[in-house]
Amino acid sequence: MLSDFALSDEQRFVWETTARFAQERVAPDAARRDHEHRFPFDLVSELAQLGLLGVKVPVDDGGSGADMTSYVLSISEVARACASTAVTMAVSNLVADILSRFASPAQKQRWLVPFLAGKMGPASFALSEPSSGSDAAALRMSAVKDGDAYVLNGSKQWITNGTHASFHLLFARVVDGPGPHPTGSKGITCFIVERGAKGLDAGTEEKKMGLRSSNTAQLHLTDVRVPLANVIGEVGKGYAIALSGLDTGRIGIAAQALGIMEAALAEGVRYAKERKAFGKALSEQQATQFAIADSRCELEQAWLLTLRAAADRDRGAERTAKASSMAKLFATEACGRVVDRMLQIHGGYGYVEDYPIERLYRDARVTRIYEGTSEVQRLVIAREVLTG
Numbered sequence: 001m002l003s004d005f006a007l008s009d010e011q012r013f014v015w016e017t018t019a020r021f022a023q024e025r026v027a028p029d030a031a032r033r034d035h036e037h038r039f040p041f042d043l044v045s046e047l048a049q050l051g052l053l054g055v056k057v058p059v060d061d062g063g064s065g066a067d068m069t070s071y072v073l074s075i076s077e078v079a080r081a082c083a084s085t086a087v088t089m090a091v092s093n094l095v096a097d098i099l100s101r102f103a104s105p106a107q108k109q110r111w112l113v114p115f116l117a118g119k120m121g122p123a124s125f126a127l128s129e130p131s132s133g134s135d136a137a138a139l140r141m142s143a144v145k146d147g148d149a150y151v152l153n154g155s156k157q158w159i160t161n162g163t164h165a166s167f168h169l170l171f172a173r174v175v176d177g178p179g180p181h182p183t184g185s186k187g188i189t190c191f192i193v194e195r196g197a198k199g200l201d202a203g204t205e206e207k208k209m210g211l212r213s214s215n216t217a218q219l220h221l222t223d224v225r226v227p228l229a230n231v232i233g234e235v236g237k238g239y240a241i242a243l244s245g246l247d248t249g250r251i252g253i254a255a256q257a258l259g260i261m262e263a264a265l266a267e268g269v270r271y272a273k274e275r276k277a278f279g280k281a282l283s284e285q286q287a288t289q290f291a292i293a294d295s296r297c298e299l300e301q302a303w304l305l306t307l308r309a310a311a312d313r314d315r316g317a318e319r320t321a322k323a324s325s326m327a328k329l330f331a332t333e334a335c336g337r338v339v340d341r342m343l344q345i346h347g348g349y350g351y352v353e354d355y356p357i358e359r360l361y362r363d364a365r366v367t368r369i370y371e372g373t374s375e376v377q378r379l380v381i382a383r384e385v386l387t388g
């Protein structure tokens with residue numbers, strides 16, 4: 001499908017380099033990592049060496065200086081090999097993208113440049129809390145100014161890379177003291193909280209249905225002192241920072257779904273050609289052909305919406321909320337249908353670990369939940385259509 005697109009030399013280079021890396025280095029051990037719930041530290045270093053932790057970050061900030069389309073191509077290739085590694089990569093790019101746009105030169109030198117050079121390990125984006133996910137602006141983590149620092153208290157939930165992150169890009173609400181606190185986006189500020197900060201407990205890891213070699217953890221902060229120098233952007237403007245990051249983050253999750261779909265369809269086609277029933281291969285039975293045809297159509301529709309959202313970004317659009325949400329909504333919902341059809345083609349063998357479709361099925365499910373659920377994407381799209 002992609003060969004039909006007029007990709008630039010640079011986009012083709014990023015795509016081919018990532019595809020080679022993904023098939024040679026990421027794919028071979030993916031099933032075992034999943035089985036062992038093992039985080040791919042080695043792959044994070046290799047992603048950094050290839051410039052894949054900050055694909056869109058300007059070269060001057062230590063990134064690859066490529067465009068959003070290249071980012072989509074690279075995430076989809078890594079996800080085709082291993083969706084867990086892809087989400088680790090996606091969150092790293094989200095953090096790097098925000099730092100490159102909002103951090104001061106000194107902050108970039110301290111965190112962004114060494115992070116992208118692979119000298120720090122993973123990083124996290126910590127917005128969700130135990131009682132606020134879709135309604136992220138309802139976050140409760142508080143930050144009270146005290147001399148040369150803010151003192152942070154509260155918990156974060158579902159934080160990808162949370163246990164292993166060398167630093168967390170974390171959103172808390174600046175307040176004057178113990179409640180009543182402002183509501184909505186008021187006061188929300190973006191901080192860097194470093195690994196090992198006194199009072200930071202980043203140890204409680206979730207046991208997940210899928211993406212088992214990615215890390216998802218709760219963070220608990222008790223009187224954590226965060227220096228004033230660790231505020232990213234302006235105090236009180238953190239929610240806008242988070243939302244602008246999610247615009248690109250959602251395109252990244254659409255790309256992750258594309259990669260999972262590509263892998264699932266390949267597995268379904270391969271199995272349908274091998275397996276015989278009633279005297280002929282499944283691929284010769286019309287019901288199987290229809291499942292494959294419907295899946296191919298949905299995969300290509302998802303590619304078009306995702307590349308279109310990426311192209312909007314590459315043309316310089318400041319915000320791409322509707323296009324990003326449409327890509328994420330359609331690609332992730334289509335992904336759910338495709339993995340389901342391809343598992344069905346496998347019959348009973350689809351339900352056991354021996355075939356990759358079982359892992360793809362489990363990994364696909366969360367794409368409809370994180371970086372905004374499908375319902376939240378519909379709210380964003382409807383708002384833009386109704387007010388546009």
Ligand SMILES: Cc1cc2nc3c(=O)[nH]c(=O)nc-3n(C[C@H](O)[C@H](O)[C@H](O)COP(=O)(O)OP(=O)(O)OC[C@H]3O[C@@H](n4cnc5c(N)ncnc54)[C@H](O)[C@@H]3O)c2cc1C
Pocket residue numbers: 091125126127128131132133134135157158159160161208211216366369370371372373374375376379
């Ligand atoms: C594996 C994993 C990794 C994650 N990684 C991160 C991360 O790195 N950083 C981070 O900050 N967060 C992360 N998240 C959190 C994720 O973004 C949230 O789970 C998601 O935004 C949904 O929030 P919630 O789970 O609190 O569900 P809720 O917001 O409680 O929603 C529950 C249900 O209600 C629906 N709903 C809510 N409001 C409405 C409405 N107005 N209209 C219609 N339906 C509605 C939702 O769509 C959903 O179906 C991760 C989650 C998972 C599972």
